[in-house]
Amino acid sequence: MSKILVVTSGKGGVGKTTTSASIATGLALRGHKVAVIDFDVGLRNLDLIMGVERRVVYDFVNVVQGEANLTQALIKDKRIENLFVLAASQTKDKDALTEEGVKKVLDGLKSDGFDYIVCDSPAGIEKGAQLAMYFADEAIVVSNPEVSSVRDADRMLGLLASKSHRAVNNMPSIKQHLLVTRYSPARAEIGEMMSIEDMMEILAVPLLGVIPESPAVLNASNSGQPVILDQESDAGQAYADAIARLLGEERPLRFLTVNKKGFFSRLFGN
Amino acid sequence: MGLLNFFRGKKENTAKLAKERLQIIIAHERAQNRPSHEFLPKLEKELLDVIRRYVQIADDAVKVKLDRDGDVDVLELNIVLPDQVAKE
Ligand SMILES: Nc1ncnc2c1ncn2[C@@H]1O[C@H](COP(=O)(O)OP(=O)(O)OP(=O)(O)O)[C@@H](O)[C@H]1O
Ligand SMILES: [Mg+2]
Numbered sequence: 514m515s516k517i518l519v520v521t522s523g524k525g526g527v528g529k530t531t532t533s534a535s536i537a538t539g540l541a542l543r544g545h546k547v548a549v550i551d552f553d554v555g556l557r558n559l560d561l562i563m564g565v566e567r568r569v570v571y572d573f574v575n576v577v578q579g580e581a582n583l584t585q586a587l588i589k590d591k592r593i594e595n596l597f598v599l600a601a602s603q604t605k606d607k608d609a610l611t612e613e614g615v616k617k618v619l620d621g622l623k624s625d626g627f628d629y630i631v632c633d634s635p636a637g638i639e640k641g642a643q644l645a646m647y648f649a650d651e652a653i654v655v656s657n658p659e660v661s662s663v664r665d666a667d668r669m670l671g672l673l674a675s676k677s678h679r680a681v682n683n684m685p686s687i688k689q690h691l692l693v694t695r696y697s698p699a700r701a702e703i704g705e706m707m708s709i710e711d712m713m714e715i716l717a718v719p720l721l722g723v724i725p726e727s728p729a730v731l732n733a734s735n736s737g738q739p740v741i742l743d744q745e746s747d748a749g750q751a752y753a754d755a756i757a758r759l760l761g762e763e764r765p766l767r768f769l770t771v772n773k774k775g776f777f778s779r780l781f782g783n
Numbered sequence: 784m785g786l787l788n789f790f791r792g793k794k795e796n797t798a799k800l801a802k803e804r805l806q807i808i809i810a811h812e813r814a815q816n817r818p819s820h821e822f823l824p825k826l827e828k829e830l831l832d833v834i835r836r837y838v839q840i841a842d843d844a845v846k847v848k849l850d851r852d853g854d855v856d857v858l859e860l861n862i863v864l865p866d867q868v869a870k871e
Contacts, residue, residue: 660801667809671816704798711802715809 515623517630519649521673523665525636527657528694531730532752533633534562535741536653539756541596542741545628548587550618551601552645553635554609560600563590564737574602576621577614583621592742597627607641615644638668648678651688653721657695658707666691667716690721692755697726698771709769722755724748725768823847830860838864 520533530553537549550573551559560566565588571581576599583599590596599618602609622630634645646652652673656666673687674680680687693712700706713720729746733739741756743749747768754764827847834840846861 660805663805664809664812668812668816671813675816701798704796707798707801711798715802715805 515627515630517619517632517648517650518653519632519634519646519651520653520655521634521642521646521669522636522655522662523638523642523669524656524662527655527662528724528730529636529655530558530562530633531734531740532653532655532692532694532724533559533631534739535749535752536756536759537598537629537631538563538590538593538596538739539741539752540629540631540759541590541593543756543760544595546595546626547629547631548597548599548622548627549631549633550599551633552610552641553601553633554607554641555601555603555605556635557601557603559633560588560598561737562734563598563739565590565598565600566737569600572600572602573618574604574609576618577610583618583625610641610644612644612647616648619648638665638672642669643672643676646673646677646687649673649687650679651690653690653692654716654718655692655694656712656716658693658697658701658709658712663707663712663715670716670718689718690759691716691718692721692724694724695726696723696768698769702771709766720766721758722751723766723769724751724755823849830862834862840865 518536520529520536522529530551533549533551537547541547549559549563551557552573553559554574557569557572560569568588571586573586575581576583576586587597587599590598619630632645632649635641646669652669654666654669654673656662670689673689677687679685691713693709696709697706701708709720709723725747727740727746727748729743729748730740733743733746733749740746740748741752744753751768754767757764827845830847831840831842831845834845840863844863844865848859848861850857850859
């Protein structure tokens with residue numbers, strides 16, 4: 514059985530694409546067959562984060578419009594077995610994606626035996642974001658510990674519960690997960706930033722993980738390697754923990770407190 | 784209050800303030816975006832069925848309306864009984 518996961522947030526720039534890349538890669542590292550789809554029509558980015566930007570020949574819209582088949586458009590990852598990327602179209606036509614078109618592609622991936630289909634949503638709550646979440650079985654709602662991001666996350670949780678395929682057809686609701694990204698323990702400790710408890714109390718959704726603010730993320734995107742592949746880094750380890758929890762394993766939360774030894778270990782290279 | 788505490792106290796307030804403001808605005812927005820009207824047609828039909836077990840009434844004899852009065856939802860039922868029943 515294929516599972517469709519959407520990575521969404523409402524607010525832009527909170528870490529959806531970073532998360533989609535690492536979640537897809539992490540699931541494939543665990544032996545699952547995974548496709549990750551960029552739904553951000555006109556603003557293709559996932560290809561860069563996955564490091565496949567020079568191998569895009571056909572994209573999502575090409576498949577929807579029948580100009581290419583899935584086999585032609587799926588880009589096979591060169592590092593990890595069973596990981597495939599479907600790039601967003603760079604067309605300016607925002608209406609290039611339709612509900613039927615998306616359904617056709619998802620059905621195609623299901624019959625190709627994909628275990629997980631990860632949908633990287635565009636920002637906003639308009640059509641693009643609604644299409645990305647519409648057919649989802651589970652949703653990872655990404656939020657930063659910051660007021661506008663939390664408010665938008667709550668709007669998105671409302672939409673998942675009322676405007677998705679599952680909601681409209683009275684099916685069991687989408688399983689929701691909260692992923693807090695760009696968390697700064699130091700700033701939370703001195704009361705400059707909302708804590709994880711604050712965010713969970715407000716949003717009332719089970720916590721999938723906390724990804725610390727980390728220079729490793731920029732390094733990862735610079736080199737086109739999803740940060741989960743950098744298992745030396747805090748962010749990479751935090752994403753690996755999130756994968757474990759997604760697969761039903763128990764993992765204690767890490768990187769929530771200021772690591773007093775961190776400075777020295779960094780200074781002396783561990 | 785020492786100078787250090789003064790600054791620290793001020794910072795502590797911003798995260799707390801953020802949380803308090805969010806709790807208020809989110810409660811408000813959740814109430815507004817609730818898809819409360821979706822069940823009304825079904826409620827209308829089921830009420831009609833129940834009443835018909837006792838009284839024969841017309842298809843349009845049951846009217847259900849949901850209104851919002853400030854923070855309170857008001858459910859208004861209007862059931863028109865046929866003349867001879869009303870007289871009894
Ligand atoms: N944990 C993190 N630590 C530091 N920087 C991060 C972290 N997560 C994301 N970023 C940075 O934040 C920026 C936005 O990330 P990303 O592109 O993943 O967000 P997005 O939600 O997909 O944005 P958009 O809404 O535009 O699609 C990027 O520059 C990324 O490197
Ligand atoms: Mg993105």
